[in-house]
Amino acid sequence: MSDLTDLYQAVILDHNKRPRNRGRVPQATRVASGDNPTCGDNCTVYLQMDGDRIGKIGFDGSGCAISQASASLMTTQLAGKTLAEAEGQFAEFRDIVTTGKEPEEFSEVAAFAGVHAFPARIKCATLSWHAAIDALKKPDSPVEE
């Protein structure tokens, strides 16, 4: 049996309780949202670009501990990244949550390896990442309040 403590590692609990980069970015130039209609989870990611790199990143939304912690962690991972780099990181993250394989280098994202044993929860973990990639692919434009 997959142990829940694997799923809700300290890292996840911490990011859920004290989310990093929560809230909209005042000078955001790109924004994208995603939702899981079946669970009602939703997530919006705000980006302020610095050239082709993410300058500032923030997220908003509501959902379970996994979706919230994943969004928080995602913002710490993708800050300063280009689209290509972000896609690479997302591919690695998706690999971790779908197979349970731990990353080669130590990283907080390893905490999400436990998600693979709970297939219904994989989409919780990837929701914010999808939104971030969607936002990165958009052209810059003023984000309305």
Add this chain to the structure above:
Amino acid sequence: MSCDFSNLRLDFPVLDQHVGGHPLVYLDNAATTHKPRAVIDAIARFYERDNSNVHRGLHALSMRATDGYEAARERTAKFINASESAEVVFTSGTTASVNLVAQGWARDNLQPGDVVVCTEMEHHSNMVPWQIVCQQTGATLRYIPVLGENAEGGLDLAAFDELLKEKVKLVAFTHISNTLGTINPAAEICAKAKAAGALTLVDGAQSAGHENVDVQAMDCDFYVFSGHKMAAPTGIGVLYGRKALLDAMSPWQGGGGMISTVAYEGSQWKPSPERFEAGTPNVADAIGLHAAMDYLDSVGRPAIGRHESELAALAYDALSDLPGIRILGPGEGQPRAGLVSFAFEGVHAHDVVTFADQDGVALRGGHHCNQPLMRKLGLPSTTRASFYLYNTPADVDALVASMRRILKFFGVE
């Protein structure tokens, strides 16, 4: 009349298993209930001995299958006290029954300016079909508001009186809310609607099989329910409608079994219920439904309803002591059906359900097919524990112990 509920669990084979190393505590009965051995056996017996297509058949098996199918209809009519069995249409479930009325009755009878009234506590299945038919006909859909910040006040019947001053053609409402556990005053709502010249459709998905239902005493025009939420199989449901109404309705689907004559130029329909049962019906599950009704009445529906409400009251009391909990629906001491919906400050319902599952406790977390109500109450989702006849006070204890463990893990308690 009293019944010993502590041993009923033994009648349900699926309950005899462990989940996460714990005996299964199944508290997701508002989503679907389990089937007693008697129902499983009835279905198996049909496939082993009588399986055949119904109607038109002249051989022995076909006649037995037809007899079994029509006996199920008779039994259903008795179960809800319809005045004749021709008022019972078999469908695939509550959703299909509502859609049948929406497309078979409402589409022909609504026009711009007309109003359909439902409630803010409707399941999507008694809301979306009306949205669709209102779009098709230009009619307007209005909602009876739910009162109280935790929906503890039930339906705002004064607001309903105001709504009835408009050109209301139909009032469609749930008898028992699957999200709140609220028991709506069905007869009173039907009487008000009738006085205003409107028809009524009662969603009985959570009431049929949980209490005695008398459609004539309720004085509704349509009553709809599903078998699988009352110990019968999935894929079989019921539309009760007054005979005169059904006979004036258009068919919903065309096909075999629903026509009296067919010519290349056009066809004529049979009266109800055949008019609405095009194609080969779900014979085996209708027979399963029959067995479920016999089983439930052998226990006694009023006793079942009391038992569930007692468990819900126990759960309500014990859960009320937990920190940061918000319980929806009727307050302490108010009538409540056999379910409790709640939310914790700081712990999302999906985390609660995943956690409880590890303790062998099966719950449901989410919007319970009522997104607009969740939005109104300012909740993304809730956790719901719903009881049926095979649950016991020990199941409530397991639920509460699991919730305490979760709160501790998340640092709330």
